[in-house]
Amino acid sequence: MTSVVQSLADVNQQLFEAKKTKKLSFEQIAQRMGRDEVWVAALFYGQAKPTDDEVDKLIDVLGPWVDAKAMKRHFNPHFFPERGQLTPMPPTDPTLYRLYEVVGVYGYALKSVIHEKFGDGIMSAINFSAKVDKVQKNGADTVRITYEGKWLPYDFHC
Amino acid sequence: MTSVVQSLADVNQQLFEAKKTKKLSFEQIAQRMGRDEVWVAALFYGQAKPTDDEVDKLIDVLGPWVDAKAMKRHFNPHFFPERGQLTPMPPTDPTLYRLYEVVGVYGYALKSVIHEKFGDGIMSAINFSAKVDKVQKNGADTVRITYEGKWLPYDFHC
Amino acid sequence: MTSVVQSLADVNQQLFEAKKTKKLSFEQIAQRMGRDEVWVAALFYGQAKPTDDEVDKLIDVLGPWVDAKAMKRHFNPHFFPERGQLTPMPPTDPTLYRLYEVVGVYGYALKSVIHEKFGDGIMSAINFSAKVDKVQKNGADTVRITYEGKWLPYDFHC
Amino acid sequence: MTSVVQSLADVNQQLFEAKKTKKLSFEQIAQRMGRDEVWVAALFYGQAKPTDDEVDKLIDVLGPWVDAKAMKRHFNPHFFPERGQLTPMPPTDPTLYRLYEVVGVYGYALKSVIHEKFGDGIMSAINFSAKVDKVQKNGADTVRITYEGKWLPYDFHC
Amino acid sequence: MTSVVQSLADVNQQLFEAKKTKKLSFEQIAQRMGRDEVWVAALFYGQAKPTDDEVDKLIDVLGPWVDAKAMKRHFNPHFFPERGQLTPMPPTDPTLYRLYEVVGVYGYALKSVIHEKFGDGIMSAINFSAKVDKVQKNGADTVRITYEGKWLPYDFHC
Amino acid sequence: MTSVVQSLADVNQQLFEAKKTKKLSFEQIAQRMGRDEVWVAALFYGQAKPTDDEVDKLIDVLGPWVDAKAMKRHFNPHFFPERGQLTPMPPTDPTLYRLYEVVGVYGYALKSVIHEKFGDGIMSAINFSAKVDKVQKNGADTVRITYEGKWLPYDFHC
Amino acid sequence: MTSVVQSLADVNQQLFEAKKTKKLSFEQIAQRMGRDEVWVAALFYGQAKPTDDEVDKLIDVLGPWVDAKAMKRHFNPHFFPERGQLTPMPPTDPTLYRLYEVVGVYGYALKSVIHEKFGDGIMSAINFSAKVDKVQKNGADTVRITYEGKWLPYDFHC
Amino acid sequence: MTSVVQSLADVNQQLFEAKKTKKLSFEQIAQRMGRDEVWVAALFYGQAKPTDDEVDKLIDVLGPWVDAKAMKRHFNPHFFPERGQLTPMPPTDPTLYRLYEVVGVYGYALKSVIHEKFGDGIMSAINFSAKVDKVQKNGADTVRITYEGKWLPYDFHC
Amino acid sequence: MTSVVQSLADVNQQLFEAKKTKKLSFEQIAQRMGRDEVWVAALFYGQAKPTDDEVDKLIDVLGPWVDAKAMKRHFNPHFFPERGQLTPMPPTDPTLYRLYEVVGVYGYALKSVIHEKFGDGIMSAINFSAKVDKVQKNGADTVRITYEGKWLPYDFHC
Amino acid sequence: MTSVVQSLADVNQQLFEAKKTKKLSFEQIAQRMGRDEVWVAALFYGQAKPTDDEVDKLIDVLGPWVDAKAMKRHFNPHFFPERGQLTPMPPTDPTLYRLYEVVGVYGYALKSVIHEKFGDGIMSAINFSAKVDKVQKNGADTVRITYEGKWLPYDFHC
Structure with missing residues (x-):
């Protein structure tokens, strides 16, 4: 705590x-x-x-x-982050939880649309960026979060 | 399975x-x-x-x-979805998992930036939309996912 | 402990x-x-x-x-609570557990009645308040807990 | 599912x-x-x-x-419900989850106020009722959920 | 540890x-x-x-x-125990585990017999006492544990 | 379910x-x-x-x-029960849960008293019986559950 | 099963x-x-x-x-695998478990060596292949598993 | 953390x-x-x-x-490592997670191929080595991880 | 069930x-x-x-x-068992649970003694056998379980 | 760690x-x-x-x-061990894990043979001993672990 x-x-x-x-x-x-x-x-x-x-x-x-x-x-050259241990899963904090809830509720919808537009693969979470913008929508303050990740198609060949 | x-x-x-x-x-x-x-x-x-x-x-x-x-x-008026049971957590599918990983790795960063821009509250996952776009970035196919959720400030008054 | x-x-x-x-x-x-x-x-x-x-x-x-x-x-302007990490889930303390048990036993009943009265959406837990009152019911001390949360209808439009 | x-x-x-x-x-x-x-x-x-x-x-x-x-x-006299197995915990459905989130975020606050008003004990979840009302608050549709449970003080005597 | x-x-x-x-x-x-x-x-x-x-x-x-x-x-008037966090569940200690095992093996049998004798409700764990006695049974030292909890019938009326 | x-x-x-x-x-x-x-x-x-x-x-x-x-x-001679799989742990049903809660809240107290009266060992859950009685206590219906299990002292000698 | x-x-x-x-x-x-x-x-x-x-x-x-x-x-164009749900984690099967154990025991060693040779990033599990060879080592049958995954350096720029 | x-x-x-x-x-x-x-x-x-x-x-x-x-x-003769406690499972760090994901996605495929080439048994994780090489594949930096573990056939005879 | x-x-x-x-x-x-x-x-x-x-x-x-x-x-040549999925862990059945409890209570003692007698390594669970014998000990029926597994010393050399 | x-x-x-x-x-x-x-x-x-x-x-x-x-x-008379908390379950250490794996893979086989030889009951883990021996089997160092636990037949009589 x-x-x-x-x-x-x-x-x-x-x-x-x-x-x-x-x-x-x-x-x-x-x-x-x-x-x-x-x-x-x-x-x-x-x-x-x-x-x-x-x-x-x-x-x-x-x-x-x-x-x-x-x-x-x-932050020397040998420093490499150990990522992700910070966030309890599922997150207990509501601000974090909503991001998690979106994966649970809209995850398969997003996966399907990604596949329809790109094929079999994933959005990279490594070659990846995210930003937060404050926008107006129907006259209300709105949080816009944008993820951009390189398209990585499945490619299995020894 | x-x-x-x-x-x-x-x-x-x-x-x-x-x-x-x-x-x-x-x-x-x-x-x-x-x-x-x-x-x-x-x-x-x-x-x-x-x-x-x-x-x-x-x-x-x-x-x-x-x-x-x-x-x-x-889909009658009495139908109300039971949301979120579809997706195992953590997701085993890599396309879904990357969305989850972003919450684990960048969750606190996103939370902090949201708070700096908006104050104490959350991005709604109810008054919410998401879209997937195929964009080019540095000459590579890139998945852009945009979340837009209404800003909900904490407001506790009986 | x-x-x-x-x-x-x-x-x-x-x-x-x-x-x-x-x-x-x-x-x-x-x-x-x-x-x-x-x-x-x-x-x-x-x-x-x-x-x-x-x-x-x-x-x-x-x-x-x-x-x-x-x-x-x-409590400076940059302080934002990390909410919810305090409470082990399921709660081990009986006073807390009973609040949790109510969700398990009456959750779907409450969800159904909320949907019948309001439609598809949720009670906000952000624009939300709660109070505790001591009342008499059939001559016995009774705990009355009242939650009030803004109605948030599902609304998905980019 | x-x-x-x-x-x-x-x-x-x-x-x-x-x-x-x-x-x-x-x-x-x-x-x-x-x-x-x-x-x-x-x-x-x-x-x-x-x-x-x-x-x-x-x-x-x-x-x-x-x-x-x-x-x-x-529904014969020998029927006794097996309660609570219906609801996955934590709930994945947002309508149910918000009820759960309230326990995580406000649980200790509610416990403390219950103890200050009543002493050492719990709100019964058995001698208990709940209702849902649609009310207006600041001009907005608001979900009011009221729990009433008998006060049960700790009382340990063989 | x-x-x-x-x-x-x-x-x-x-x-x-x-x-x-x-x-x-x-x-x-x-x-x-x-x-x-x-x-x-x-x-x-x-x-x-x-x-x-x-x-x-x-x-x-x-x-x-x-x-x-x-x-x-x-132990001032504002002290209220946070109960139950002491015991890991399932208990690893054999003395504690046997009490847990009894719930797993005989739980439904006990529930059924309680319902047959009392109706729909529970044994209170709040208005409750327990004792341990050393008795002889078939010439062998025997642990007798007695629970006594007030009968609480389900009673849901707003 | x-x-x-x-x-x-x-x-x-x-x-x-x-x-x-x-x-x-x-x-x-x-x-x-x-x-x-x-x-x-x-x-x-x-x-x-x-x-x-x-x-x-x-x-x-x-x-x-x-x-x-x-x-x-x-029920032939080769039938041997697979015990305990029936009961989800923690139990979701309140009648069963209260038996579980007692282990969490009073477990260490019971363990200590058992040790003080008997020494280092356990109450057997195998050479064991349980009964449910309806008794009156302070004029109220009371559930009395009695466990009797053989005392098994720790005894480690090859 | x-x-x-x-x-x-x-x-x-x-x-x-x-x-x-x-x-x-x-x-x-x-x-x-x-x-x-x-x-x-x-x-x-x-x-x-x-x-x-x-x-x-x-x-x-x-x-x-x-x-x-x-x-x-x-296997039509709209078929996209839901990956990874097949394997219980931790795997119960010993052949699978040893692959999992290697991650637990040698995971940080592998991560460190990857970082020393490549920098901050990961081995892709998407642009990835694996093979199994039967080789002799010190006169004994030996399983050689080779993973090859594209190097993906962390690269976060909106 | x-x-x-x-x-x-x-x-x-x-x-x-x-x-x-x-x-x-x-x-x-x-x-x-x-x-x-x-x-x-x-x-x-x-x-x-x-x-x-x-x-x-x-x-x-x-x-x-x-x-x-x-x-x-x-590092005296009585020192024996307690292995594997270092790595949270599932790993939260992406570099480690990809090694875990491979087990989830390709585990059964690897198991089947191992069995076809060797029979019923496992790759030892004890008589085992691993190395990391930086190779070029299709003109891109590629992480090659090689596991070599002794073949251990199932052999059950008292 | x-x-x-x-x-x-x-x-x-x-x-x-x-x-x-x-x-x-x-x-x-x-x-x-x-x-x-x-x-x-x-x-x-x-x-x-x-x-x-x-x-x-x-x-x-x-x-x-x-x-x-x-x-x-x-049972054709291509049949290879998927081992271990049968047994819920922790086992709920008392006969199985006692085998599990022994690992929890005496696991580190066994590990230490194995290391003292053999060095750094494990008892194989693959090149392994087990038997059950009925013996008398102090005049009482006693279950003797014997595990025999090949000694596998840690040996890491590419 | x-x-x-x-x-x-x-x-x-x-x-x-x-x-x-x-x-x-x-x-x-x-x-x-x-x-x-x-x-x-x-x-x-x-x-x-x-x-x-x-x-x-x-x-x-x-x-x-x-x-x-x-x-x-x-180690006074009031000292009673809290057993079993030392060992994470499932164990991450391979030496400990193999003991756990045996329960998962051979558990039901052992249970069945115990029942065939003894009837309905368990091997006690309290009136119990274990030893480790170094033996030769087919010319290889072999770990022999012997458990001896008193036979406890199910016996339920109030």
Whole structure:
């Protein structure tokens, strides 16, 4: 029941603290790093690997509130994220659960339409990006989430 | 291990058979019904409730390969879908699993960005739509999935 | 097996301690904050987000037994609850389990009656409130729990 | 993935068929039986035990579309419901899931308020009733669900 | 894999330590408190709520090996046990497992006989007591466990 | 969601049918067979093995509504019950669940008291009997369940 | 507990029957189809999608013991496998379990070496093949399983 | 959510730290130890037992950044790894999950081909090795994983 | 809840029926087949593969109560058991559960002693046999189960 | 992922340390204590209760490397092991898993043979011992594990 941020590595917690202190949004950090907002949030949660250059930018954006040395030591070339352990499944948090519910309710519909449009294969979750937009629909605030993943057709040949 | 279509109600299986016989895509049926493609696929999988008018259109589009009477009897005003039981969780099928994996890996990033843009609340999975588009990105076929759900802020007042 | 309060963030534990020291009930705190009793309890358990104004009131009501600075730092605009991780499912505690049992035994009955009265959709758990009342029924103390959630009809249109 | 009604005993399925044929709501049947609407729905789903007199009324209300003899044979004095197996937990259907989510998110808040108002014990789920009302709140259709359960204080004495 | 006692609140651990130091059995403590032996053991394991008077007796019986002040602070009027989290299910310990096995093997037999003798309802686990006796049966030491729970008939009326 | 009786072997279902037709209680059958009531119910549910003599008595008591030949063929010397698969765990039925809840809430208390009275070991669930009695306690109908199991001390010597 | 083949679609069962009747190995069928042996076995188990041409070859190789028409109807362009539901996880069968055990024991070692050689990403399980060879190692029959999957580097850019 | 390395024994964490400091790959360490690269990685993750001689080499390769004495004390003759607890199943990390997915999708195909080539038995996961190679296939970087396990035929004779 | 025998393939059910009709014990069949008793029982339960010669003997021993042709067709060279799916885990049947409990309670003790006597490795469950003997110990009937499995030392070399 | 020894009570960890320091095997300790080797290992893992005399012997054998006072305080008459929590189920460690696999694959065979030899009942896991022997079989090192448990026939009489 520890908050998910408290369960992260020290440098990740430091990132969140620095962001709070500097009152920066993920969008602002993303713009200054030249990366996507959701990717930056994923990086904060330990779900992405930055390049050395991106670590430098991160230090630049959040300094002096992050320990540059610890940051570089952590995000070294040998650092590879262990992804996905953060989120209990099924998620108990309603904001997360709705994303899960969509898979349960519309999963087969999405699978069928993907197959009709592309054939036998999958949307990659690796060569993949996601974004969140605030749009108006019928006069109401609406959350638009866009996933884009490379099409990977099944291809089995030794 | 029965296929998911075989586990559906008789009228739903009939819909799939008729669609196969008439060689119609979900997109084509959707256009003729004036509804969204993913919604039509969801309807076929028993995950959506059509209006009487939509049942008529469905019969019109897929006739004479569906039993109009059985169709109307099934999709009567008292029919309400039992949603979500179709999909084993975690999904074993890779096409479905990738949608699930995205929740595990990017869930907290998405939650954070939603909160930064909207505040405390959720994307509705009820007042909600989804679509699948085939786009080109860096010269490669790419699956774009777009979710749009009404913003629902937490609001607790008796 | 740590008590659920001990597993909360420090400021939440402080809230419980202050409440005990000042011998205030949730009802009394709720009246002084102008909010609902169950919402205040949910706030204590880390399941709700207060406004800045509500944080001030909380400090006012529970002072000087809470650390105002820590309180404000914690409940900053970037704080968003991670909801629902507190409760093991199925709940082992009998008081909680009975609420769960009702879903198992009367769930489909409630779903059917909701659909008959409203159509295809759900009771929102976000635009939602709950209260507990002590009433007499056939001369016996009776717990009355009232849920009120906005009606959300299924509405799928891109 | 069979619909939940199809998984019920034959006589229960017959009740649903007869209700559909006679176009009666649970509310109408409840009024004619002198029982509560949610209880009648629970009875249809095999989650309640009717008295002989209630079986007669049921036959009376739904005749001639139910087989009176089979009905009486099934709902004999030795019939005792096996409750709760109908609902997968966690529920996959969003209408049911929201009731479950409320337990996860507000469970401890409700438990605390119950204890503050009543002491150490539980709301009975046996000497218990539930109802669903359609109310207006801030000009919007709102689902009100009311649980009433006898207060049962812990009392351990051999 | 910590022992279950080590996972209890500090005051509960202190109770066990004091009991060991004073070489008192639960039976002896129970007699001096005027309560049942199993209830006292449950209290030690954090599964019961004592009255103020009972806390005094406990301090009296186990003094000076318990910290009276801490004891009173813990078992204050706002203390309500979170029950049942102690026991992994299915239990791995054979002594506990046999109690669980009886539910699996004889559960439906017990349910049927309860219904035949009482009707539709349950044995309360709240207005409930249990005791353990050592008896001789066919010349062999035999464990007799007696449960007594108030009969609660199903009764659903709004 | 099939009723538990319908999931039993044919001869067991026949036993239930014959009992219903002859309007016999488990108690009455038990008296005529010279066995315990709960054991007879367990036998009906496929959880016990009768001797040849007991099969004869069963046929005698329930004849001519049971097929004696099928009965003898089923309950042959090579028949050995597969116990415990009948009951989902945790049980969803409230009557069964309360027996399970007692293990979760009072399990460690019972284990401790057993150890204090008997030493290191268990109550046998094999050399074991259970009975249900209807008693009055404080003027209220009370369910008394008594377990008696042989004491089995841990004894490990090759 | 039905055998896995009996749980497949009719045409898949027919494939297995025809193969048995014609005494063909997967290797022989694979050679005549110009595909890989493991892929052919996967096809039989409903885990792969053949092209129309491959369906013709299959009919050619296994005729007249397969129903060509049913085969073509089943493996039509709209057929897309639902993958992975066949295998219980963890697998109970020892031959399957050892493949699973390798993931548990050597998973992190493999992940680390993959990252050291390739960077941040995964071995594709879609653009993927597997083969089984019988080799000698230290004079003993040895199973060599080779997986080849396209390298997919993490690449997140909207 | 601690990283898997942080959950290892102190000496294992030291191995990872020393490797990072000396900028050695598993391949380089493996060459200097005369063992396989994946085995060395497994050793680092606590999944393998080194000989005394191998401990010496390890100290030699990674000195002075590892505490030789602690190393020898840990990897003493009485040290036997507890294997497999490191990896959550199903794995949440995509790199690990793909190895798991292969078992789910191609498991029965692999089992069948193994049986056709070898008979009734298994590939040993004990007398077993694995390696990772970077190969080119159709001009793309490809991960090749090779498992080699001794063939173990079923052989049951007392 | 079907009995485990009823869930077996037809020929396996026939084996059990023939055995019952001919009143043969597994021991008697084993002696006439020249195999081990537990192996024969495993064969009946679909957990072992007989040679052609053993199928002939089986037909010989159980004829004419088994269909020789069906038997040979089923136990053809391409038949390979799918092992282990028969037994729910944890087992609900007490006879099976005790075998499971031993692993839970004495598993680490057995592992340690195996390692002390043999080194790093496992007892094979493939090159393995088991037998059951009835012995007297301290004047009481005692079940002796003996497992013998080939020692397999860990050996990882590409 | 802490090693199982590190998760034990302090005195148990001390036992393992002392054993390592004095380079004693479980067999040697067992001989000097006059108990069985597997029992001693179980004692070290917290799965058995020693008598006062055995505690003295333990101190004698392992002194001065164990704290006699702490040892006596821990293994006091009120100490009763909480058994079985040590072993994750299914076990991830291959040495433990093979013992579990045997239950899954040969469980019903063993149950049947036990019933044929003894009747309806179980092998006790309480009045029970186990040993491990190193034997030669067909010229290969073989692990022989022997379980001996008292025969407990089902016997249900109030």
